[in-house]
Amino acid sequence: MEILRLDSFSFRYPHTQRCALKDITLSADEGDFVLLCGASGSGKSTLLENLKPELRRNGERTGEITCLGRPLQSLSRMESACDIGFVMQNLEAQLVADTVRGELCFGLESLGFPPEVIRRRVAEMASYFGLGKLLNRSVNTLSGGEKQLVSLASVLSLSPKLLLLDEPASQLDPVAARELFSMLARINSELGITILLAEHHTEELFTLCSKAVLLHNGQVSFCGAPREAARFITQNRTLSSDAIPPQTKESGSAYVFTSLLPSAAKIFPDEPSLPLSVREGRALFKQKISGRTPPAPMPVIPPTAPPAVSVTDVYFGYGSKDTLLFHDLSLTLYEGELSAVMGANGSGKSTLLKLLCGLLKPKRGTIELFGKRGAKPTLGYLPQNPRLLFLADTVQQDLTACAENLRLLHPEERIQSLSEALGISDILSSHPYDISAGELQRAALAKVLLSSPRLLLLDEPTKALDPFAKSKLAALLRGLVQSGVTVLFASHDTEFCASYCDRCALLFDGQTAATGAPAQFFGGNVFYSTAAARIAAGFSYDSVTCGEVRNLWIK
Template sequence: MAFLQIKNLSFSYPKTEARALQSVNLEIKEGELILVCGVSGCGKSTLLRHIKREITPHGRKRGTVLYRGLEIEKLDRKIAASEIGFVMQDPETQLVTDTVWHELAFGLENLGLSTSEIRRKVAEMASFFGIDGWFRKSVDELSGGQKQLLNLASVMAMQPKLLILDEPTAQLDPIAAQDFLATIAKINRDLAVTVILTEHRLEEVFLMADRIVVMEKGKIVCFDTPEQTAKLLADRKAQQTIFKGLPSAIRIYSEIRLGNDCPLSVRDGRKWLDEFMTPVGRVFNDPVNDQAQKQKPVIKAEEIWFKYAKDGNDILRGFSLKAYSGEILCVLGGNGTGKTTMLGVISGLLKQYRGKVEISGKRIETFQAKELYRNNIALLPQNPRALFVCDTVLGDLKEAATILRLDNDSIRTEIDRIAKELRITQFFERHPYDLSCGEQQKVALAKLLLLEPIIVLLDEPTKGLDAESKEELGIILKRLCSKEVAMVIVTHDIEFAAEYADQCAMMFDGDIVSEGKPNEFFAGNNFYTTAANRMARGIFPDAVTCEDVIELCKISV
């Protein structure tokens, strides 16, 4: 008997004819670690939510999901709650109490355990996950990485047999993401917990998995070992959209095709480069953007100090920043370093207690609200749901477009243009909350673009997006730059920043500590760099993208 079995599962969301899942069949063995991957909207999150009864989406369903031979719907409530754990993409949405210790105890209390048993399990989980140092803190004081680790510990306190994770590292910085995934591997290995997770960051998880599920348009197109999956997906003609999200070593090898074995990891990729390539010195010299250096910055922040409470700690500490029209500035840094707060201050949503912010040479406090946000500044927050106010995607887009003061025909033409560009036309009659996180990001971005801003501030815009959608987003942002729009992007997505940023900056302890062009900024870093750079270090020292490495490989062979 399979530990988890899915039989002919099909599903459609309300008001849609298209199927989010189409005749899905899966059998998963106990103790396996299964990676589910595919482009945004392929059905990954919908599939995972059908395994957790309490969050199964509303819609038309056919087929069955069996856990240890029993249909999910017929499981005892206590077993369904405790034995099947679920960790969501956004850590904020899963926290239900105000303190760390209470969050750890909350699920156990609902299971009706005794006080002594709750204390023992909470102490065990706090020690295992290294939470004892911030055990009595308020959850509001935690970084994004700490909140996600707390969510995982709270689920594990109930001793689940099956752990499901939906894009768990989407809001984590590279170091926190590596630590989190290492913890997942340890749980799977040491506690024999069956793990099913979805991820767009495949560099770390590809080799962790026992088997990989590849989904496309609601169907499973591959379910095999990492090695066999890599062989199938390396054929770009067969699976071009999925190929773009594969680990760097696989993508680079598939272009060069030297040797018999395709490397899967950074380590294997480095050995492959050492064997077949001749080292090449520095060749990428980014020309200085003289135009950007000569013109006045459209955003200028000087010596900004900010804290949320009078008696609280400073979040921004002498922070300064300049952004120019026609330039993409990507700000990176760990969770809790002040990046989101920085966006709040330069957008006018938060007020600093020292320093000044200028927009197009004018102090930000002299703007009226309508003047500041109409055809001027647009901010995409970390949680795109904050922008949704209507029951349908089309309603939300119309709500934004009315600000343009156009007639109805012109409004619909503008909506159709942007929707086609972002490939969200098929979602018009869907409720925004029924969309995947990546699809919600696209809809939220469409709302902002309808405002025709000259300054775009984006907080984690690639969160939940597959590689192809990231490429589409990058092209759109570059097109906006050609229209002299200034962009400041807060991101943990190093690969995206390396490919599309004109300038990169590192934030630490509430201030910018370094800044530079992508090649000089990422080359030589240990953690805040791309997998391609780690793989090619010492052979092609200033290559930071897969395209850089591929270009130099063609020169070297």
């Protein structure tokens, strides 16, 4: 039974010439698990918002949307609230109550469900999602993964027939993201709920979804089975030493999808039975390297540059003196390097960056920047919520005001140069709140870079970025490092860190659990590792990117 259908649907935001969505025609049957893929700004979030009447923005619409066998606009508010669930990209905007119990009850109480129904459904959701021990916890004390589960449970307590999710894993660590995707697959198979999921982290999703939709510039480039979608992508690319690189923008829409493929498909793009999972890729890899001698381990090269960041025996905690987030934390990072600090949600990555830039003070211990304690070099800091940096009506006005405050000699040239490098020239006239999350992230980075910092601290800079935008960001960061800037960022993105970083560190239990170059860091991990490293595990522990693993069997 068809539960959703769009016929030649188009949407244009007010005061814009370009359609955000153009001639969208697609359908979803009851029980489908649909994955929406595409670059930042391709229309994924706009499409989902147009399927939820309460979230639809003002604009010009043409075409038809049919949901549950009826025109979408004919659904009553009660039907829309109950039958169409929506999990937002911004977790903080989704949570409205003080406690987990209050959050689970909020939707049911607002719609006037009887108390006995509310108690039963809250008990059911708490048991299904394992939230029993969290019911009386404040939502402000939850980790990102816990907040995501609470948001999902509160939406499902209304028993929706259609579940829409907008990049739910963008703020989750790799382990929490895999658990979330497994939970969604379980919900889809056990409850029969139709799911539409927009996501950039597609490594596990190609094997879980039943249909993949590729969006480019607001249009559908492909819609079909996941393996066929992957095959469509591999047939529209050019090979290089790093598996499948993006093509140029002018060559067509497929360029934005090449890096969305699962690692197994990137490593073996020409195989007739295109592998999509680590298991399939590992089996094929073993066939390819059968009889070959494993490569010698890469030597560990000690750093030669002077320290840029030295954290020694630092103690820090929020609130109670008995609760410490960091205890005896020590970490050294070096000048002219691109470094990443990783760890689970709640491990203290954001807190560490705030300590380094002086927004927080340690209870004990020392922090030195470029060999000086208490020194404040030219420093740029990009917080996890980039909206905090914007005050003006357009991105251009905000960047111009910032440049004037910094008294730059040639502000227009500097803004133009950064806009081109970060790919935000087309959104300079837009309001910061009217652009996609990925575009907002890039605009915020441009504002931070206006000051030409010596030390650049970034909190989840790849959040909400599509893989193509990540490659452009990496090129920009590598260019900054080559010019003498030291870059440290907090991240959950193992693939990005493995591909581009000089050094990685892992926070666990208030201390630094591991540090090292990507080959040694990821090669020795099991869960905090890349899919490519898991495919090659047992043969090479130094090969952690798709290009490196591919080269093992091509040579």
